[in-house]
Amino acid sequence: MDRVIAAQVYNRICELGSLSAAARALGISRPMVSRYLEQMEKWAGTRLVHRSTRKLTLTPAGEKVLQKTRNLTRLSQEIEDHSSKETPSGTLRVACAHFTAMQLVAPMLPDFLTRFPHVRVEMDVNNHPVSLVGERIDVAIRITDNPEPGMIARRLGECRSVLCASPDYLAAHGTPDALEDLVQHNCLHYSFFAGQSWNFVNEAGEVVSMAVSGNLSASISSLLMEAAIHHCGIAMLPEWEAQTALASGKLVPVLGRFPPKPIGIFGIYQSRDYQPAAQRLFLDALGESLMAL
Structure with missing residues (x-):
């Protein structure tokens, strides 16, 4: 053997x-x-x-x-x-959520596949966390503050969010002036945020957590954005996803002096002992792409 x-x-x-x-x-x-x-x-x-x-x-x-x-x-x-080194090859299985796939991975894929034509990328797009071992995943791209223990977590960048709502919603329900005012509003939140709290950075640079509630939660941020555009409430959305709606005026920023706390973007894999060249090059390319966004 x-x-x-x-x-x-x-x-x-x-x-x-x-x-x-x-x-x-x-x-x-x-x-x-x-x-x-x-x-x-x-x-x-x-x-x-x-x-x-x-x-x-x-x-x-x-x-x-x-x-x-x-x-x-x-x-x-x-x-x-x-x-x-010159011609990495093999199959690379990558797991990530829908937002991550479309907003973060998709922009860098064409160039990566062109540069490394012998690498085959299999994308497992799932909004529920998958088991790297059980699903035979080489690397998972996660937006999280708490990478799972027992795995290697390579930080690739950070995801910044914006609190926003439609002008019509704010005209009907008022514009919050302080974080505490959020308790009076319908807050559209991401399903997997523990305790349904939003974290902000105050004017002193401290992280402040606010409990929120609302009549809609979802595991896909694009659904929350559409609900916010149609006057359903206030949503915390990734800046990358909300920028078009903000530029068109369909959404407007709320509580701008209290920016949401950025969340890390990580490449999660099982071991440093054997990391295929294709996996390392993919993470390098994704990190470079995130820096340019």
Whole structure:
């Protein structure tokens, strides 16, 4: 068996703490993962892990071997990257929400695919978070303040939002002058914001959280924007998505001296030990594109 592959499998077993999870992440059978582990133990000449029905733990020898296999896979990746630097290839599975796909990823895709014609990009567009391991996703692009633990999160940029409403809504219900006035308004909010709170930066540079409520929530920001345009309430929208409606006067900014707190844009992936060149180049290209927006 290929010892480099065995080392990569061993690293993934240690990262995920389970042979079954490693098998799902690598797209191979559990018996094959067991065979690679046996190969590593035969190579090392000692037991590397304690296996039980409840958990998997490393032996002292296993801890030492893990450091060596991580170095081995890094060296293997450097060699592969050198050989594929000019023509990266393979399939890259990318997961993201609808807004992220259309507003952030779509603008950079044509140039990326032209520059790297041997890379095949598979987009999984889903407004519900997906499991990178279970869905065999290489990288997820997330707009979040709290990247999931246990994963590598590379910050690519930030998403700025704007609080806005239609002129007709404000004429009928009044324009809020202070953050506290939002409790008197119908606030159209994103479904996955915990506790239905909006975060703002006050004039002193401090983050202020305000609880909001309203008769519409959605997991797609474009739906909230359409509702705001049609006088349903006040919405917090990504600046990239709202700019056309703001420029046309269909929406107007609200509480401009209290800008919403920016949210980070991250590329989420499973491991630094083996990051294909195509994945790194995709994240590089997306980060550069976000800087230009």
